[in-house]
Amino acid sequence: MSVNAVASTRGAGESPARDGELGEGHTAADGVPLPRFAPPQPPVVSEVPDTAPGASEAPKALEAPDTPDSASKSPASPGATAAVPFTIFDKPQKALIVFLVSTAATFSGFASNIYFPALPTVARDFNVSPELINLTVTSYLIFQGLAPSLWGPVSDVKGRRVAYLCTFTVFTAACIGLALSKNYATLLVLRCLQSTGSASTIAIGAGVIGDITTREERGGVMGIFQAGLLAPVALGPVIGGALTGSLGWRSVFWFITIYSGVFLCFLVALLPETLRSIVANGSRTPGSPVLRYPLVVYQRLTKVRQPAQEGCSPPPDRKKKVDVTGPIRILVSRGAPPMILFMAVHYAVWQMGITAMSTLFEDRYGLGETQIGLTFIANGAGSIIGTFLTGRFLDMDYRRFKARHEAQRQLARAGGPAETTTTSTSGEATASKNTVQGGDDDDDDDSFPIKRARLRLAPVFSVLQCLFVILFGWAIQYHAKISIAVPIICTFVMGWTAISTQSTVMTYLVDIFPDRSAAASASLNLARCLFAAGGTSVVMPLVNGIGVGWTFTICAGVQFLVLMGLLVIN
Structure with missing residues (x-):
């Protein structure tokens, strides 16, 4: 599925992406890859030919890994930006x-x-x-x-x-x-x-x-x-x-x-x-x-694979x-x-x-x-x-x-009429705060007890x-x-x-x-x-x-x- 399809899906009413969900294919208008720690925002993308017409949800390749190790191992498709690991320190x-x-x-x-x-x-x-x-x-x-x-x-x-x-x-x-x-x-x-x-x-x-x-x-x-x-x-x-x-x-x-x-x-x-x-x-x-x-x-010695593209490393916390x-x-x-x-x-x-x-x-x-x-x-x-x-x-x-x-x-999503996602202002603020301030790479949604x-x-x-x-x-x-x-x-x-x-x-x-x-x-x-x-x-x-x-x-x-x-x- 193309990045265009993902953008259109998001524009159809889904909430902004969680930490790491921007994935590997999103780029800003000037072509510079967005870092994984950037706050959620509607992506502006250039035209990319569809490879899987009719797809209706984001593929797994666009999902951020849950752990640093998996982040370092996720393959990068041609023209994609590799996911940024939570930390560069290996085991x-x-x-x-x-x-x-x-x-x-x-x-x-x-x-x-x-x-x-x-x-x-x-x-x-x-x-x-x-x-x-x-x-x-x-x-x-x-x-x-x-x-x-x-x-x-x-x-x-x-x-x-x-x-x-x-x-x-x-x-x-x-x-x-x-x-x-x-x-x-x-x-x-x-x-x-x-x-x-x-x-x-x-x-x-x-x-x-x-x-x-x-x-x-x-x-x-x-x-x-x-x-x-x-x-x-x-x-x-x-x-x-x-x-x-x-x-x-x-x-x-x-x-x-x-x-x-x-x-x-x-x-x-x-x-x-x-x-x-x-x-x-x-x-x-x-x-x-x-x-x-x-x-x-x-x-120099770390074995965690890092993005080679300039600008892909996350910004330091405020x-x-x-x-x-x-x-x-x-x-x-x-x-x-x-x-x-x-x-x-x-x-x-x-x-x-x-x-x-x-x-x-x-x-x-x-x-x-x-x-x-x-x-x-x-x-x-x-x-x-x-x-x-x-x-x-x-x-x-x-x-x-x-x-x-x-x-x-x-199960709740599959049984309901449509996918429900927390989109409240307070909920988005919490997720964004955790992301920018170096919080964890999972469980940023307010629903997790x-x-x-x-x-x-x-x-x-x-x-x-x-x-x-x-x-x-x-x-x-x-x-x-x-x-x-x-x-x-x-x-x-x-x-x-x-x-x-x-x-x-x-x-x-x-x-x-x-x-x-x-x-x-x-x-x-x-x-x-x-x-x-x-x-x-x-x-x-x-x-x-x-x-x-x-x-x-x-x-x-x-x-x-x-x-x-x-x-x-x-």
């Missing part, structure tokens, strides 16, 4: 980028979890109470929530590499100061500075993943990213306990200093700039040397100003607050449990630093295993849900976490009758369910805010860390006042109430 390059940002995210967890086994020792060294030393955890969590609200928007405007370089410089300097600290006040202040540098790696990494992945693959990639984020939950306390028991608690911060310095060298050498407002799909080369390298090497209020506005935007509150409460309860573990296991079971560190392995293993399995299952469930949705739409597709499993994780939080508290309450293995096993399930919930909600936020993915992650981080800061500051006073069992029963009750509220709202 090995994506794997390297995901590995780098996942490793970068480990620093937030290491700085937090490696410190837990040392809490009783640091309290004795500075001659302060456990409640005061727990404030160094609380202050860390507060700045862990606040810092990404600055660095996330910076990375969304100035570039991912710039944000990474700044945050790692701050983090390394703070670690050196902590290793040399002489009093409690210095320790408290430098923990805040350390958190400012490390916490933002989560928001920036989520932004990078949003830059290079489509919706259909994002759940699995986000699961890998969460696993990198949570590896320190398993390894950090073990390393921290061993270092504290053999070399003293200051060796913990010297270890992190060396780790961050070495990794920063790899980050500078291997991580390309991915921000779509600067490099589009990776095919545009920025002028700044900091952003240009090593992107130019990736461009540049924005740094907006530090962006995460706050996402917190109060339509649809996001219930999910963020749900995630924040579950994360806070989880953090309350693992923060209290060090003191409770020392007091109730008489464990030393190294032994306490070993008890954290179950929590970390549950987090890592859960995030891998959940990420893969999220992708499978999303594809299954999408296929069912598409089948229902096709993205919330239901992403969040169907969240209630299951919530109920499981509630049950094991209660069991964790009462097992420690009756420690003389119940083996220590029971609360340790509980931490495995608590870690798995808490991180599965976090991965689900974070993937959903990146989906609905594709042009502000780092800011969306920062908003989630802000809420969960502030809630966790409040929880960790009151957990020991509650335990001392009403007991371990009732403390965590109340926590589970709050989780259940939030879940019920979410189900009612949705």
Whole structure:
């Protein structure tokens, strides 16, 4: 079928094309091929002889592929413009980028979890109470929530590499100061500075993943990213306990200093700039040397086939100003607050449990630093295993849900008198916005229920976490009758369910805010860390006042109430 037939069909009442549906044969009046990311508009075409008279619908050759890989493989007919891939990075390059940002995210967890086994020792060294030393955890969590609200928007405007370089410089300097600290006040202040540098790696990494992945693959990639984020939950306390028991608690911060310095060298050498407002799909080369390298090497080595015609690469997204209020506005935007509150409460309860573990296991079971560190392995293993399995299952469930949705739409079209397509002004604006701002290459129509597709499993994780939080508290309450293995096993399930919930909600936020993915992650981080800061500051006073069992029963009750509220709202 000719391009003329497609134009006439569109002119007969169909809605403007969705992202990528302009296809390979459309050209502007001056003959320059329209890029795939151009806003939908009526095509003006030159005369092309019909090859299939009487055809009434667009052939598959004119449909854009759903994924970057298929985009690179679609054959181009003579005189046609090849489809522009969502990203130029091929699978090995994506794997390297995901590995780098996942490793970068480990620093937030290491700085937090490696410190837990040392809490009783640091309290004795500075001659302060456990409640005061727990404030160094609380202050860390507060700045862990606040810092990404600055660095996330910076990375969304100035570039991912710039944000990474700044945050790692701050983090390394703070670690050196902590290793040399002489009093409690210095320790408290430098923990805040350390958190400012490390916490933002989560928001920036989520932004990078949003830059290079489509919706259909994002759940699995986000699961890998969460696993990198949570590896320190398993390894950090073990390393921290061993270092504290053999070399003293200051060796913990010297270890992190060396780790961050070495990794920063790899980050500078291997991580390309991915921000779509600067490099589009990776095919545009920025002028700044900091952003240009090593992107130019990736461009030369990529195996993704790109259009050879000049002007076929997509334009970069519209540049924005740094907006530090962006995460706050996402917190109060339509649809996001219930999910963020749900995630924040579950994360806070989880953090309350693992923060209290060090003191409770020392007091109730008489464990030393190294032994306490070993008890954290179950929590970390549950987090890592859960995030891998959940990420893969999220992708499978999303594809299954999408296929069912598409089948229902096709059935409705076939059964109706005519094809019905959303043509409202608001609907077209949404699709156009996602396209121009580097959104996904699928599911841009308003009819796709993205919330239901992403969040169907969240209630299951919530109920499981509630049950094991209660069991964790009462097992420690009756420690003389119940083996220590029971609360340790509980931490495995608590870690798995808490991180599965976090991965689900974070993937959903990146989906609905594709042009502000780092800011969306920062908003989630802000809420969960502030809630966790409040929880960790009151957990020991509650335990001392009403007991371990009732403390965590109340926590589970709050989780259940939030879940019920979410189900009612949705």
